[in-house]
Amino acid sequence: MQVYYQNLMGCLIKSGRSLIKSALALTFIIISLLSSQVSASEDPFDEKLVLRRQTLVVRDIEKSLALYRDAIGMEVIYDQVIKRPLSGSDREQVLRLIFLKASNQYTGVLGLVDYEYGYPDHPAHTKPIRHEGFTPGNSILVFNSNELSESWPLIEKSPGVKIITKPKLTTYPGYGGEGIIRVMVSKFYDPDGFLVEMNQLLDPLEPQ
Incomplete structure (x- = not known):
């Protein structure tokens, strides 16, 4: 009789371990599926229509950064100075383009652009x-x-x-x-x- 109970307890322990392993495996699968759904929903290529960004044409991009980055708390995800030949002029156009994100890097992004970066006296910067x-x-x-x-x-x-x-x-x-x-x-x-x-x-x- 003692051997019988020992064998029974052994079977129950093995069954319990198997159930725990199955539950852990199922939990991992569910978490993986949810994670993949979240990642997919954040990808703009999977959406029919996304309001990607609003870009502000600014006079002083450093003042804009002081507000949107330093005070409001947005994060810069793109910051480039771009140089292009300026049509009808002997100088090149220098612009600075910045993207800032709130909580998502694909939607709700704010753009800042200074089309005359490096030319503080340009009329664009003195526009009322x-x-x-x-x-x-x-x-x-x-x-x-x-x-x-x-x-x-x-x-x-x-x-x-x-x-x-x-x-x-x-x-x-x-x-x-x-x-x-x-x-x-x-x-x-x-x-x-x-x-x-x-x-x-x-x-x-x-x-x-």
């Missing part, structure tokens, strides 16, 4: 800055951040930034008209007069 507000013909860059309280003091100190509204609570109707969405909303002009909102969501976009 227009602060026209929320009127037709003007676009708005909208950022969502979970660190608005940390980034806002840096935004206020960025050179050339003009504050419209400090962060304040604003509510919007929920998607499908269900409930409300609370957002801390701030508004300002960047150094070139582009409108920017730096916001923080306080409620999920979809009803829970």
